[in-house]
Amino acid sequence: MDVKMVLKLAFKGIIANKMRTFLTMLGIIIGVSAVIILVALAQGTTQSVTESIESMGTNLITVTITGRGTDTTLSYDEVMKFSEKEGVSGISPVVSGNVTAKYGNNSTSVSLEGVDSNYETVRNHSVQTGRFIKNLDVEYRNKIVILGTEVVDEIFNGINPVGKDLQINGTKFKVVGVLEKKGSSMGGSNDEKILTPISTAQRFLKSTGVKNFYIQAKSSDEVEIVENQTEISLLKKFENDDDSYRIFNQSEMLSTMDDVTKNMTLMLGGIAAISLLVGGIGIMNIMLVSVTERTKEIGIRKAIGAKRKDILNQFLLESAVISGLGGIVGILTGIGGSSLLTVLVGLNTSISITILIISFGFSLVVGVFFGMYPANKASKLEPVDALRFE
Amino acid sequence: MINLKDITKIYKTGKIEFKALKGVSLNVDKGDFLSIIGPSGSGKSTFMNIIGCLDVPTDGEYYFEDTDISKYSKNALAEIRNKKIGFIFQKFNLLTKLSAFENVELPLIYRGVDTKKRHKKVKKALENVGLYKHKDHKPTELSGGQQQRVAIARALVAKPPLILADEPTGNLDSKSEEEVMDIIKNLHRKGSTIVLITHDLEVAKNADRMISIKDGMIYDERMK
Structure with a gap:
């Protein structure tokens, strides 16, 4: 049939x-x-x-220093030494503090992050308009800022902020760019922050130490090696106190x-x-x-x-x-x-x-x-x- | 053509045994027109089921075209029913969901005939009973006489050597009864072997040979 x-x-x-x-x-x-x-x-x-998670940057290791005794931060130079280590493709130190930003009659409380030009590639976060922070800006402690999109929405009311002057804690900063919109990930919104050259931030916030920095490994295979090297260095620095820092590995998180x-x-x-x-x-x-x-x-x-x-x-x-x-x-x-x-x-x-x-x-x-x-x-x-x- | 020797059939319900057939022998030659007559309960239905390979005897031998089939498997019996026997039932037994054409086609499908040949044969069979123009009708859309003619077409389509008609006119009015009997008589004239089971003496008299069954035994046989 x-x-x-x-x-x-x-x-x-x-x-x-x-x-x-x-x-x-x-x-x-x-x-x-x-x-x-x-x-x-x-x-x-x-x-x-x-x-x-991946949008935070690829092959990323995040280091947060909590410190031991009076030694609560690393210096900028100490952080930059990590870039000489094997397998590291970039390093981005961050000096941060909370400030009040004001334009016209609008103001908002926001986090100010002092970064250098590496931040753009390491964190995979660049500008949608204007320009990013350059080495020269860091060198001359230029009073410039780059705004996250939420900051723009909150105090600029639809005006293009690039080229405008922004008051931060009463000091005038020039807006040179607006960051791409990223949405939020672990640790809150990526769009509610203001970036400024790290040297400017150190002086402005009166804190020279670096509490946070990001290390980017050359490939996902090298993430672990870089992480281990970082850990060894930090243990040495903080006299074997592994409570004085936290290392956060993105690929571990992913798995x-x-x-x-x-x-x-x-x-x-x-x-x-x-x-x-x-x-x-x-x-x-x-x-x-x-x-x-x-x-x-x-x-x-x-x-x-x-x-x-x-x-x-x-x-x-x-x-x-x-x-x-x-x-x-x-x-x-x-x-x-x-x-x-x-x-x-x-x-x-x-x-x-x-x-x-x-x-x-x-x-x-x-x-x-x-x-x-x-x-x-x-x-x-x-x-x-x-x-x-x- | 078929030869049954000393066939017995015993039904068991629980511990009670019922002897429906008590040693029946029968010989039907090719081209015979035989009628089996008997009142209800006489065992004639059991006998017809065994002749039709729908049931197997408890004891005895059944030679179909010189082969003993009394010990055949169910599948082998299905094949004999398909290829050697054409059934005409009292209640037509057409599939109500299929058209007249598809009903007639069914035996050929189970036989594995390819579509083209199948359609040719079905057309011819329906033409022979004068119902080709009703080929797309469902059985419920046809009269009793027409339904029985479709059933006859189905029985004949595969050109089986033996035609088994179980009370073929039992559910028909007298005009249709005549039509159906004419077709059967015509088949006989063309050389088909026909076994007709009935309780109606008038219908039985159409056959050349008449066998009477009573209490599971043949008690009378006469020729026309």
Whole structure:
């Protein structure tokens, strides 16, 4: 018996009971779309978290000095010595403090960060208009600032700030640039800050020491080496007190994040898979009813020469078609549902082809598996008994 | 053509045994037109099921074209039903969801005949019973007589050597009954072997040979 004909018969059986078939499919549709939407959500979240960690700069090591006794900072030169170490491609020291910035009648309290030209590459954060801090600015302690986008929004009211004068704690600074918008990551907003040359900040904030600096490794393989070297130097400096500094490795963070989100994906996918399983049981239920209802039909088919295999194939295919169609509709619903979540609620979703294939395959397997028992039951009916059935 | 020797059939329900057939022997030659008559409960339905390979005898031998098939597997019997026997039932037994054409096509599908040949044969079979113009109708859209003619087309489409008709006119009005009997008689004239099971003496008299069954045994046999 050829496949085309079996398929045709399966479709006929399905069309004959539209409502019932649809309700049966609903279980599969909900299961498949739940798998797709939940996994898309989990993967979308992973992606956005990963992106925001990576946006801080690649192969980045962050060092924060808390200090020991009176020795609470490193000097600028001490920090810059780290750049001579093997595997380091750039280093960016930061001197920071809180200031009040004022333009016209608007003012805001904001963090002022003294940085040098390396900051742009190490932190992967450059300007959208104007220019970044140059070596000359550091050398001459120029009173210039670069603003984060939130600062611009707060006190400039839509005026282009480049070229304007900004009052910081009563001192005049010239705005030379505006930073790219970055959004927030761990440790708060990246857009609510003002950058100034490090030498200017040291004098202005009356603090010459560096509490924070960023080290960029040449490649991800060298991150660990650089981290270890940094640790050794700092231990030496602070007399083996490892509480006096914190080293934060971005790739470690990423891999932790990865583990967490992988578990989250598995868990959400697993929950959704259970609903798919329940849908499968629904198929078995309906197919069993269908076999009883169609006992006479099975008898007729057997009387005119259908073998066990033919009947088995017919019913198996029917449940496979139900679950397959349900799978396709479920995939469409899942894709639609996830984009709706993105558009309406603003959640990050990411659908991979893999999960589409897996969930469709799983729905087919569920259909065939749960169709097996009813199909087997149908195929074993005795023609005489089945014919007598009314 | 078929030769049954000392066929018995015992039904068991729990501990109670019921002997439906108590040693029946029958020989049907090629081209015979035989009728089996008997009241309900006589065992004639059981006998017809065994002749039709729908059921297997408890004991005895069944030679179909000189092969003993009494110990055949279910699949092998399905193949015999498909290739060697054309069934005409009292209640037509058409599949209600399929059109007349598809109903007639079904035995050929199970036989694995390719589409082109299949369609040619179905067309011819439907033309033979004068229903080709109704080929797309569902059984429920046809009269009882037309339904039975579709069923006959289905029985004949695979050109089986044996045609088994179980009360073929039982559910028909007298005009349709005549039509259907004419088709069957015509088949016989063209050389088909026909076994007709009925409780109606008038219908049974159409056959050349008439066998009466009672209490699971043949008690009378007469020729026309």
